[in-house]
Structure formats: structure tokens, C-alpha cells
Amino acid sequence: MENNAQSQLHKATFAGGCFWCMVTPFEELPGIHGIVSGYTGGHVANPTYEEVCSETTGHTEAVQITFDPGLFPYRKLLDIYWRSVDPTDAEGQFHDRGSSYRPAIFYHDEQQREEAEASKEELRRSGRFDKPIAVSIEPAVEFYAAEEYHQDYHTKNPLRYKYYRHGSGRDAFLEQHWNTAKDKEELHKxxxxxxxxxxxxxxxxxxxxxxxxxxxxxxxxxxxxxxxxxxxxxxxxxxxxxxxxxxxxxxxxxxxxxxxxxxxxxxxxxxxxxxxxxxxxxxxxxxxxxxxxxxxxxxxxxxxxxxxxxxxxxxxxxxxxxxxx
Missing domain, CATH: 2.170.150.20 (Peptide methionine sulfoxide reductase.)
Incomplete structure (x- = not known):
């Protein structure tokens, strides 16, 4: 586990399509100390956004989260992750297509791997989706921070971010699959x-x-x-x-x-x-x-x-x- 020796902070790395949209689900939660947008999983050091989008470096857009597991356990991060992506689409996310937008969970130790596998199996058994769960679970490798322009994009360009997120179909998909009448009925019961x-x-x-x-x-x-x-x-x-x-x-x-x-x-x-x-x-x-x-x-x-x-x-x-x- 990648820890900070003094504060015992851990790392979690998730890919779920455009990294602009993967920051907001996790930000400002208790125990979350930082979220960085970046690139991981490729074979070129310090890739640029243009290189990653060209699909020639093997990198995937991802976010790396620094968190305190005593305040916010890794399992809760996983729960948020599943509710933020289309877990059945291995070829991209929403209108962003290609390997640089594929969904993946990059684990930093054996415990994270076990929890990720267990949560994936739990989602599969739930029957919420009528297609196989296609998110890959892989060991974490070198993570490169994206250009400053991409960090906290939703706060720097809020209007464009909202248009992009709505137009991508992400919000409509999440509402359809995670806030159903059946969900509300079971919760109320x-x-x-x-x-x-x-x-x-x-x-x-x-x-x-x-x-x-x-x-x-x-x-x-x-x-x-x-x-x-x-x-x-x-x-x-x-x-x-x-x-x-x-x-x-x-x-x-x-x-x-x-x-x-x-x-x-x-x-x-x-x-x-x-x-x-x-x-x-x-x-x-x-x-x-x-x-x-x-x-x-x-x-x-x-x-x-x-x-x-x-x-x-x-x-x-x-x-x-x-x-x-």
C-alpha cells in the first residue's frame, strides 16, 4: 500500500472515461485529501493529452485519489465508482470511445484487489445490469498527472463541464440505472x-x-x-x-x-x-x-x-x- 508514513494516507486509482467527470463524485468527502487527473497503464513516460488521445501510448485517463481509510474506507470508494460509470462498456464510456477511455480499477495492494473483485462480483450478482460487468481490475502502475488545464476542470470551466457531462449521456445513464422506482420502493420498505x-x-x-x-x-x-x-x-x-x-x-x-x-x-x-x-x-x-x-x-x-x-x-x-x- 502506498502510505504517507505520518498520516497513513492511501492511494486509489480509477478509470471511468473522461477524467473531468471522475473528480466530482469523490471530491470534498471526509477523508479525501486530494484527487489528481492523469494517465496510467501505458508504455511512454510523461505522455501528453494529445498523445493519450491518439491511442498510441497505451494510457488510460484516470483519477488518483489520496484518502484516509480510517475516515473513508476503500469499499466506500468502490461503491461510488460503480455508481459513476457504465460498468458494462469495456470499449470506452458514453460518447468517448477508445482504449484511453476504458473503465478500470487499478489496485495498490492485495487487500484492494480482493475488495475490488468482491464488489464487482456483488454488482454482477445483483442483476442490476443485463450485460456482463466489463470493468477490468489491474495492478496499479506508474501514474502521470495530466496538464494543469485538466486539473479540477469542473471548477475552472463550470459551464462547459456541465454541457459536456450532460451531452455525453453519463448523467442520464446513471439516473436510469441507479435511481429507479424499484430502488426507491425497496429503500422505503x-x-x-x-x-x-x-x-x-x-x-x-x-x-x-x-x-x-x-x-x-x-x-x-x-x-x-x-x-x-x-x-x-x-x-x-x-x-x-x-x-x-x-x-x-x-x-x-x-x-x-x-x-x-x-x-x-x-x-x-x-x-x-x-x-x-x-x-x-x-x-x-x-x-x-x-x-x-x-x-x-x-x-x-x-x-x-x-x-x-x-x-x-x-x-x-x-x-x-x-x-x-
Whole structure:
């Protein structure tokens, strides 16, 4: 395993077509320390983008992720990977054709190889796709960073990136295969069994619980709040404050990558809805009347959260977040 001796950071390398589109699924997640777009698997040192696209160097466009497995296990990276590609297409990805766009998982040690093989077999057995799973699993070799122009392309050229991604057919494919009516039906069946009616209505149907009559609006214990659906860490008691509104309020999330913000025009007003990234649970809304310097108030439903007290964080697997209190 390629580790950083001090912080024990590991590497993961994935190919899934155009590397512009393989950065956003992983960025800003807790435990992700860096994502580099580049080229791997070829026979020429330091290839250029033009050389790789010419299909003469044997390289594949890929991203290399530096991550902390204590915060974000490799298996979770694999789950994101499968949900970001067409795993049945070995000849390219979407409208990008050729070997430089082929999908592949490049493992950095035996454990990664075993986990990649197991996740591939699990996907095959699921029957989600009616074609064979064609992603190759190969040992990692020399990785060359792409030109600076290609790094974080989605932030440097957001409009062109959005047009490209939409036009490639990637998003339509992922929506069709990973957000089906059957998926939602099975999820709702499982959630109704383990959530209270209020928790279900809030997280799945964007309901709002009553103010002052909810579990955490005046909680004063130290600990972290996680998504009631997925267990994803969301907020710290360090950032909780009394806004007088009757719901738990926070000045910031634990990690920006754990939160999604969406425009909300319901109830005849404009607001910014807050949802969890991993489970897509409705959490609450974001307002600009919070404490300075940020001025943010994340107004969150208790029903969307589970609180883990400081003394239980280690045993429940959240020990790495103790420094956030």
C-alpha cells in the first residue's frame, strides 16, 4: 500500500472515461485529501493529452485519489465508482470511445484487489445490469498527472463541464440505472421498518417536524450528529448554537462534502434546502442569519439526525472525529 508514513494516507486509482467527470463524485468527502487527473497503464513516460488521445501510448485517463481509510474506507470508494460509470462498456464510456477511455480499477495492494473483485462480483450478482460487468481490475502502475488545464476542470470551466457531462449521456445513464422506482420502493420498505413515522416523513418526503418539540433543539452534550439513514457524519456539537427557532442549528457542517444544497421554491418562498450527500436525506434549510464570521445557520430537523455522545464515538466507529469537538 502506498502510505504517507505520518498520516497513513492511501492511494486509489480509477478509470471511468473522461477524467473531468471522475473528480466530482469523490471530491470534498471526509477523508479525501486530494484527487489528481492523469494517465496510467501505458508504455511512454510523461505522455501528453494529445498523445493519450491518439491511442498510441497505451494510457488510460484516470483519477488518483489520496484518502484516509480510517475516515473513508476503500469499499466506500468502490461503491461510488460503480455508481459513476457504465460498468458494462469495456470499449470506452458514453460518447468517448477508445482504449484511453476504458473503465478500470487499478489496485495498490492485495487487500484492494480482493475488495475490488468482491464488489464487482456483488454488482454482477445483483442483476442490476443485463450485460456482463466489463470493468477490468489491474495492478496499479506508474501514474502521470495530466496538464494543469485538466486539473479540477469542473471548477475552472463550470459551464462547459456541465454541457459536456450532460451531452455525453453519463448523467442520464446513471439516473436510469441507479435511481429507479424499484430502488426507491425497496429503500422505503426498509426505512419504514427502522425509522419512526416522523423520521421517515422528514428524510424521505421533506417534511418539517414541530419546533421546540423535537429531540435535539436544546441538546448541550458533546458529540457529533450523523444521518439517521446512512450514519454519515454531518455536524458537530462544537458548531451548534441556540438560534431560538426551535430546531437544532449549526454554523457549519463537519465537512462541506457531506452536504448538498438545492434551491427550494415550495410554500411560496425561496429557500436553500440542505440534504445529505450519501443518503440524499432531507435535513432542513440554510439561512444567512447565523453567527459571524460565516453568517450561516443550518436549521436542521432532529428527525433526520442521530446524536452520538463523545463517550460513545470511539466504540461506534467515529473516533477519528473526536478532534472535531
Amino acid at each position: 426498509e426505512l419504514r421498518q427502522r425509522l419512526t413515522p416522523m423520521q421517515f416523513e422528514v428524510t424521505q418526503n421533506s417534511a418539517t417536524e414541530p419546533p421546540f418539540r423535537n429531540e435535539y433543539y436544546n441538546n448541550a452534550e458533546q458529540g457529533i450528529y450523523v444521518d439517521i439513514v446512512s450514519g454519515e457524519p454531518l455536524f458537530s456539537s462544537r458548531d451548534q448554537f441556540d438560534a431560538g427557532c426551535g430546531w437544532p442549528s449549526f454554523s457549519r457542517p463537519l465537512h462541506g462534502g457531506s452536504i448538498q444544497e438545492r434551491q427550494d421554491f415550495t410554500h411560496g418562498m425561496y429557500r436553500i434546502e440542505v440534504r445529505s450527500r450519501e443518503a440524499d436525506s432531507h435535513l432542513g434549510h440554510l439561512f444567512d442569519d447565523g453567527p459571524m464570521p460565516g453568517g450561516h445557520r443550518y436549521c436542521i430537523n432532529s428527525a433526520s439526525l442521530r446524536f452520538i455522545p463523545k463517550e460513545r464515538m470511539e466504540e461506534e466507529g467515529y473516533g477519528s472525529y473526536l478532534s472535531e469537538l
